[in-house]
Amino acid sequence: MLSSEPNPPVDVPAIDSAAWLHFIGAAGSGMSALVQFHALRGGRVTGSDRAFDRGRQSQTRAQLEKLGVEILPQDGAFLHHVPDRRPDAVIASTAIESAVPDLEAARNAGVPILHRSELLARYVAAHRTIAITGTSGKSTVTAMVFHLLRAGGWEPGLLTGGALTGLIAEGHIGNAWAAGARDDGPPWLVIEADESDGSLVRYEPWIGAALNLGLDHKEPAVILEMFRTFAQRTKGPYLVGQDTELEELRRDDFVFGIGGDSGCGWCAHEVRLRPEGSSFSLHGVQFELPLAGRYNVLNATAALALAHAAGLSLETMRAPLAGFQGVSRRFQELGSARGVSVIDDFAHNPDKIAAAMRAARLRLTDQGRLLAFFQPHGFGPTRFLREALVETFTSEMAEHDVLWLPEIFFAGGTVTRDLSSADLVADVRAGGRDARFAAERSNLPRLIADEARTGDLVLVMGARDPSLTGFGREILELLGR
Numbered sequence: 001m002l003s004s005e006p007n008p009p010v011d012v013p014a015i016d017s018a019a020w021l022h023f024i025g026a027a028g029s030g031m032s033a034l035v036q037f038h039a040l041r042g043g044r045v046t047g048s049d050r051a052f053d054r055g056r057q058s059q060t061r062a063q064l065e066k067l068g069v070e071i072l073p074q075d076g077a078f079l080h081h082v083p084d085r086r087p088d089a090v091i092a093s094t095a096i097e098s099a100v101p102d103l104e105a106a107r108n109a110g111v112p113i114l115h116r117s118e119l120l121a122r123y124v125a126a127h128r129t130i131a132i133t134g135t136s137g138k139s140t141v142t143a144m145v146f147h148l149l150r151a152g153g154w155e156p157g158l159l160t161g162g163a164l165t166g167l168i169a170e171g172h173i174g175n176a177w178a179a180g181a182r183d184d185g186p187p188w189l190v191i192e193a194d195e196s197d198g199s200l201v202r203y204e205p206w207i208g209a210a211l212n213l214g215l216d217h218k219e220p221a222v223i224l225e226m227f228r229t230f231a232q233r234t235k236g237p238y239l240v241g242q243d244t245e246l247e248e249l250r251r252d253d254f255v256f257g258i259g260g261d262s263g264c265g266w267c268a269h270e271v272r273l274r275p276e277g278s279s280f281s282l283h284g285v286q287f288e289l290p291l292a293g294r295y296n297v298l299n300a301t302a303a304l305a306l307a308h309a310a311g312l313s314l315e316t317m318r319a320p321l322a323g324f325q326g327v328s329r330r331f332q333e334l335g336s337a338r339g340v341s342v343i344d345d346f347a348h349n350p351d352k353i354a355a356a357m358r359a360a361r362l363r364l365t366d367q368g369r370l371l372a373f374f375q376p377h378g379f380g381p382t383r384f385l386r387e388a389l390v391e392t393f394t395s396e397m398a399e400h401d402v403l404w405l406p407e408i409f410f411a412g413g414t415v416t417r418d419l420s421s422a423d424l425v426a427d428v429r430a431g432g433r434d435a436r437f438a439a440e441r442s443n444l445p446r447l448i449a450d451e452a453r454t455g456d457l458v459l460v461m462g463a464r465d466p467s468l469t470g471f472g473r474e475i476l477e478l479l480g481r
């Protein structure tokens with residue numbers, strides 16, 4: 001696989017509007033954002049993805065092609081796509097294996113290969129960038145900051161992993177936007193800085209944020225070291241969560257949270273959690289948030305602090321925050337039928353799963369049950385998180401709740417497949433909770449719909465697999481029959 005570790009500078013022409021970039025894995029959430037960003041800036045873009053070759057993600061392909069992106073087979077032939085010219089650079093991510101034909105062809109032909117984060121680092125350096133990291137919540141905070149700056153008329157750019165519902169409604173994929181120019185300096189750019197592959201240490205933003213530190217892709221101590229480097233490379237304010245694990249990264253009182261000590265300069269007060277949203281006060285200004293859950297109050301507080309550091313007043317952000325439409329698959333309600341609601345959520349690590357389940361609990365009546373579905377993503381992550389996942393489910397589930405797990409999601413490639421979701425189900429059942437395994441996921445929509453009764457809530461959780469939203473909609477359709 002392509003390494004994400006910092007390398008010596010790559011000899012590649014400047015990435016401007018005349019550059020031709022070829023993206024390997026163009027359908028991925030992080031990669032597709034870069035594809036769109038370069039295309040929206042007027043650059044030439046070709047891309048490939050094995051999902052496209054297999055006839056999957058046709059909507060994403062159509063939206064990229066609408067922007068002028070040329071989708072090619074992932075067979076190495078892209079080098080000859082334009083007569084007498086080769087791409088200025090090939091962009092790949094850590095997930096791309098060395099044997100992928102496009103990567104192998106680029107290497108053999110001597111075409112410069114940039115890691116996804118190397119290209120993103122160039123964009124960060126060319127803008128006044130707000131970069132947001134953390135093991136939970138970074139997609140939502142990134143989306144909120146972009147939404148607030150855009151509502152303020154600043155025309156910021158956006159590069160993130162989660163698609164904004166508002167941008168989707170405008171006909172876009174939703175995870176990228178090209179920056180507009182300003183008279184007083186470089187344009188603003190808001191990015192999600194990923195810690196999963198260590199790439200965030202490459203960025204030098206104007207404003208940075210480390211939201212929290214929990215168990216996700218790596219040991220917390222490893223992630224904390226990345227956050228230290230990220231803080232050192234941030235040129236201006238650096239926002240951190242109130243978590244004790246992040247105390248050493250504090251700068252003055254640029255800390256956010258709920259309640260808290262005197263050193264928390266951006267802590268929400270008068271928090272009221274409701275089934276459909278929340279309200280809180282920040283520095284004496286009252287805010288309404290159309291998103292449920294305590295964790296979203298934290299997300300909103302962080303976003304307000306960052307947008308204020310960029311120059312917006314709190315009063316001007318009240319109406320935009322109240323109108324924020326959310327992020328796709330972040331506690332997104334797909335609908336309800338027969339008195340049962342279906343929620344789709346990206347939750348995949350213990351903290352996110354606990355937050356989603358607690359937000360769902362706010363929606364339940366005394367008699368309602370939480371019918372949870374979770375699809376583990378990848379054998380390595382599941383092996384790493386197994387004990388914590390089991391502990392989360394056994395502690396967050398009530399006696400009459402039900403949890404279903406299909407087999408671990410496998411995106412392809414070479415990996416040790418020595419674990420099954422059945423092992424997690426056995427562990428949860430040993431903890432006294434009702435967990436059920438289904439070797440064939442296709443059987444589960446009917447089983448879940450048949451189990452559901454008026455007052456229950458179905459919560460679909462999982463990452464990486466773009467078919468999960470369709471899975472949730474299938475449950476909803478069966479409920480309506």
